[in-house]
Amino acid sequence: MAEQNATTRMLDIGNGRAPVEVRVAGEGTPLVYLHGAGGLMPNDRMFAALAAQFQVHAPLLPGYGDSEGEDELKDMLDTTLHTGDVIAALDLIKAPLVGHSMGGMIAAELAALAPNDVDQLTLIAPAGLWLDEHPIEDLFAKLPFELPELLFHDVALGESLMTAGLDLEDPAFLAEFLIISARRLGMAGKLLFPIPDRGLSRRLYRIKAKTLILWGASDRLIKPVYGDAFAAAIPNSELQIVPEAGHLVTHEKSEKVVDAIATMVNAG
Amino acid sequence: MKFTWFNLMPWPHLPDDFREKNRSVWVDIPSSMYDPIKGHEVYNTYLDQLEYAEALGFDGIGVNEHHANAYGLMPSPNIMAATLARRTSKAALVVLGNSIALYNPPIRVAEEFAMLDVISGGRLVAGFPVGTSMDTNYVYGQIPALTREKYTEAHELIMRSWKEDEPFSFNGRYTQLRYANCWPKPIQSPRPPVFIPGGGSVETYDFCIENEYAYSYLSFTGYKRAQLLMDGFWDRVDEMGADRSPYRAGFAQTICVAETDEEAKELYAEHVNYFFNRCLHVYPGYADAPGYRTIKTIKKGALSQYTRSSLASLGKLTWEELVADGHIIAGSPETVVEKMKELITGLKVGNIFCLLHIGNMTNEKTRLSSRLFAEEVMPKLQNMWPEWEDDERFWIHPLEDRLEPTVPVATMGAAE
Numbered sequence: 001m002a003e004q005n006a007t008t009r010m011l012d013i014g015n016g017r018a019p020v021e022v023r024v025a026g027e028g029t030p031l032v033y034l035h036g037a038g039g040l041m042p043n044d045r046m047f048a049a050l051a052a053q054f055q056v057h058a059p060l061l062p063g064y065g066d067s068e069g070e071d072e073l074k075d076m077l078d079t080t081l082h083t084g085d086v087i088a089a090l091d092l093i094k095a096p097l098v099g100h101s102m103g104g105m106i107a108a109e110l111a112a113l114a115p116n117d118v119d120q121l122t123l124i125a126p127a128g129l130w131l132d133e134h135p136i137e138d139l140f141a142k143l144p145f146e147l148p149e150l151l152f153h154d155v156a157l158g159e160s161l162m163t164a165g166l167d168l169e170d171p172a173f174l175a176e177f178l179i180i181s182a183r184r185l186g187m188a189g190k191l192l193f194p195i196p197d198r199g200l201s202r203r204l205y206r207i208k209a210k211t212l213i214l215w216g217a218s219d220r221l222i223k224p225v226y227g228d229a230f231a232a233a234i235p236n237s238e239l240q241i242v243p244e245a246g247h248l249v250t251h252e253k254s255e256k257v258v259d260a261i262a263t264m265v266n267a268g
Numbered sequence: 269m270k271f272t273w274f275n276l277m278p279w280p281h282l283p284d285d286f287r288e289k290n291r292s293v294w295v296d297i298p299s300s301m302y303d304p305i306k307g308h309e310v311y312n313t314y315l316d317q318l319e320y321a322e323a324l325g326f327d328g329i330g331v332n333e334h335h336a337n338a339y340g341l342m343p344s345p346n347i348m349a350a351t352l353a354r355r356t357s358k359a360a361l362v363v364l365g366n367s368i369a370l371y372n373p374p375i376r377v378a379e380e381f382a383m384l385d386v387i388s389g390g391r392l393v394a395g396f397p398v399g400t401s402m403d404t405n406y407v408y409g410q411i412p413a414l415t416r417e418k419y420t421e422a423h424e425l426i427m428r429s430w431k432e433d434e435p436f437s438f439n440g441r442y443t444q445l446r447y448a449n450c451w452p453k454p455i456q457s458p459r460p461p462v463f464i465p466g467g468g469s470v471e472t473y474d475f476c477i478e479n480e481y482a483y484s485y486l487s488f489t490g491y492k493r494a495q496l497l498m499d500g501f502w503d504r505v506d507e508m509g510a511d512r513s514p515y516r517a518g519f520a521q522t523i524c525v526a527e528t529d530e531e532a533k534e535l536y537a538e539h540v541n542y543f544f545n546r547c548l549h550v551y552p553g554y555a556d557a558p559g560y561r562t563i564k565t566i567k568k569g570a571l572s573q574y575t576r577s578s579l580a581s582l583g584k585l586t587w588e589e590l591v592a593d594g595h596i597i598a599g600s601p602e603t604v605v606e607k608m609k610e611l612i613t614g615l616k617v618g619n620i621f622c623l624l625h626i627g628n629m630t631n632e633k634t635r636l637s638s639r640l641f642a643e644e645v646m647p648k649l650q651n652m653w654p655e656w657e658d659d660e661r662f663w664i665h666p667l668e669d670r671l672e673p674t675v676p677v678a679t680m681g682a683a684e
Contacts, residue, residue: 074414074441141295141406141553179566186413187557193557194409 001257006051009118010066011059012080013089018069022058022087026051029265031096032087033058034103034125037139037188037218039065041161046100049254053262054096059086061106063187070187076198079191080109084117096265097209098122100250101222102188103198107232111211112203119211122261123230125222130197136224140185140193153246161251204233211237212264214257269612269649270663272328272362273321273638274520274621278339281306287583292551294337295406301338307355313631315348319355320635324642327663328360328393330621332465332486333367334396335407339547346380346383353388354675360664364463364484364621365395369415370408371503373443374422375450378429382454389670390455393663395484396423397465398472402550405557413559416471417440430459455618458648461662463518463619468497469565473504476516480664482619484518488548489582491521491611492594498658500568514612514653515662518619521611522626524598525640532598535633536626537587540596545583599643608645612652618662648657 006025013020014030023040025047031054033047040047040058062082063070063237073079083106087093097118099107104126111118130136137150144162152158167173211234213226224241231239240260245252278303282293290297318329331348333341342348349361361384367376385392398404398419405412421440427435429450438448454460462481466472476483484500487494498517505512524540526532582595590596597607614619624641625634 049560070413107324140412140557141551146553175566175569179563182558182561182563182566184558189412189557189559190414193411 003225006047008066009114011086011089013085016198017072018060018062018067020089021064021066022049022086022090023058023060024056026053026055028054029096029210030057030092031098031261031265032056032090032092034083034097034099034248035060035064035106036101036103037185037192042164044251045252045254046257048259049258050098053258054265057090057092057095059083060101061187061188063183071184073187076109076191079249080106080113083107084110084114087117089148093117094119096120096122096261098124098173099262101123101143101247102127102191102196104128105191105196105198108200108207108234109198110206111209112200115206115208118207118209120265121207121212122214122264124250124257125216125219125227126213127192127196127222128198128200128234129226129229130195131225131229134225136196136222137220138194139221140189150221151247153216153244153252157252158246158248161248179238201229201233204230205235207234207236209236210264212260213237213239214246214249215239215241216249216252217243218245219247219249219259221247269652270327270360270515270518270619270645271646271649272330272518272619272621273318273324273326273366274330274332274362274582274623275317275625276332276339276547276623277310277341278543278547278627279341279580280310280542282338282628286546290549292554293339293547294334294402295554297336297338306627309343309602314341314625315351315636316339316518317631317634318348318352321570321638321642322356323357324639325646326642328362329356329583330362330364331362332395333397333557335402347382347390349384350387353384353391356391357389357670357672359391360393361391362393362463362621363395364393364465364486365397367397367399367404367408368411368422368426369404370399371422373445374425374449375429375443375445377422378426379452381432381460382430382450385454385456385460386452388666390460392454392456392460393463394460394467395463396426396481398469401557401560402554405560406554407486411559412557414560415560427459432455437628447583451681455667456665461664464481468568469561470500470568471562471565473501474508474560477505477508477510480661482516482518484520484619484621486520486621488520488522488544488595490595490596491519491595491615494615496618499598501684502616503570506550512616512654513659513662514616514618515659517609517615517617518621519607519615519617520621520623522596523608523625523637523641524596524626525601525603525604525637525645526598526622527600528614529599531604532600533587536598536637538631539627539633540587540590540598541583543626544585544590544595547627548582552558555646584604590613601640604641604645605648608649609652610648618653618656618659 010019104123105128148158435449524536
């Protein structure tokens with residue numbers, strides 16, 4: 001597995017701000033991957049699959065892992081500009097940009113705010129739009145046992161992936177888990193709570209990047225109809241539906257997702 | 269001691285199978301379960317009880333704020349307090365309180381509280397809760413991780429607008445006002461006494477101590493479970509070098525008084541059961557939005573009382589267990605006096621929020637329990653803190669010369 005060669009670095013982004021944790025693995029074309037609200041898992045399948053075909057750089061949003069400074073990020077603009085600064089500090093402006101769910105929302109914002117800095121964009125089940133006829137479930141009111149059903153096509157697989165290494169019966173672990181969860185979702189809430197719409201629909205027309213939109217056919221959190229909405233709003237875009245995959249298509253069909261990204265990137 | 273008669277104002281008509289058929293009493297409870305025709309009687313009965321509490325001699329009468337909550341029917345506590353301001357003349361109006369992060373712009377609270385203070389002749393106790401996660405985040409849509417910051421800013425604006433004598437500019441992150449100008453001003457100057465409801469957030473301890481506000485622990489699990497949390501508060505008082513006036517702190521307690529211990533069970537057990545089983549049936553997913561509580565507080569182990577397993581199991585406890593564990597203080601006046609002394613000295617509190625109406629308790633029983641408490645319990649608890657008798661920092665300072673309630677016009681006509 002490529003993951004075994006993964007390195008973690010603390011990236012200085014200047015201006016007195018807290019350094020950012022970046023995980024790096026693989027060889028080949030450098031690519032930036034922005035994780036979703038759940039962060040990167042310990043043995044993240046999507047990260048590993050990307051590392052098999054690219055040199056993947058995955059910065060962790062403040063509030064996740066060792067990335068701190070989340071108190072300074074109050075809203076979507078702060079977060080988007082922060083992400084732009086991270087990519088600049090990595091010297092990866094114009095590298096292929098991939099984002100999943102909340103990370104897809106940030107990637108789309110960045111591509112809309114700085115259309116000349118992003119040439120190839122992949123949005124995997126991104127958040128950021130709201131259709132009244134298809135309300136998105138309230139992720140912030142879910143109990144842990146409710147998540148596999150919501151996030152996976154294969155619920156049994158979801159249960160095993162989401163509980164691997166977790167012992168919620170152990171009070172010490174539970175205390176630690178609550179803190180991790182509060183940090184992550186506390187930050188995510190600034191972009192997604194109570195409704196994950198921060199006006200992106202008014203800006204998507206500005207995106208100049210060639211854009212691949214990927215969606216799990218069984219996504220129950222953000223239904224695939226949102227893929228159509230993104231595709232309609234982003235000028236140079238293509239929607240691909242991945243069968244037998246839920247919102248975490250990144251984990252259920254990692255290879256297929258990365259193959260699709262590679263096809264676009266290699267086409268230039 | 270200061271005793272405030274408090275009514276949460278629960279909806280008393282939740283069906284027997286409410287718990288089985290609904291996942292929560294709060295946030296997503298269907299509003300079809302509310303019947304406005306019945307509501308007319310419910311509101312007026314509850315308001316009459318609050319007025320009756322003044323007649324019984326309670327020091328304060330209390331209201332609070334909840335949203336989309338079938339055990340708390342006061343989305344606007346100020347409307348309730350306004351009706352009471354006109355029909356009472358002695359008791360403190362304890363509004364506990366306005367969730368100031370929810371008012372836009374929050375100077376609205378400075379204005380309405382000033383109105384209440386002026387109408388009542390200086391009888392307002394101003395409460396400023398952060399608000400529960402259910403109310404503030406889920407029902408009123410505030411971003412959890414920014415709620416406290418917004419609260420802090422709103423508090424600053426309100427206090428300044430009471431203090432300043434000229435219009436001023438306020439450039440906040442959440443509120444920008446070119447002309448912040450509070451008309452009217454409160455009678456109590458520079459401000460009414462302030463009560464802050466808290467549930468164990470360490471930041472709230474410091475906030476109260478620094479500003480000389482009364483810390484108010486509104487628990488449903490009773491005084492024995494509250495010991496650790498209140499000890500934490502008093503430790504912080506010592507660390508910060510403040511005095512130990514018991515009026516710095518208050519506690520909410522469910523209380524049932526009857527002629528005998530046996531009669532208390534007979535009269536009140538079913539209503540206590542209604543409260544713990546139906547009113548406190550809150551979906552745990554709504555208890556604590558991630559980011560609402562600070563990391564520092566989570567590390568101290570202070571979680572929402574709605575996520576604690578103890579709350580879920582309360583509904584299964586027998587009357588005897590509820591009494592033994594102090595979740596409720598119930599029995600004859602003698603029994604209640606003894607337990608109340610334990611509570612007051614144990615938690616070192618000078619303010620008691622008396623929850624004497626419980627769940628779906630009838631008006632007659634509520635009045636009986638309240639009268640017995642006022643006549644046979646309160647007098648025996650008056651001198652618990654003789655050395656702090658003259659501490660007036662945490663209570664109202666009404667006008668000496670204030671107007672008495674006038675007889676309603678319609679009644680006058682009928683009498684003639």
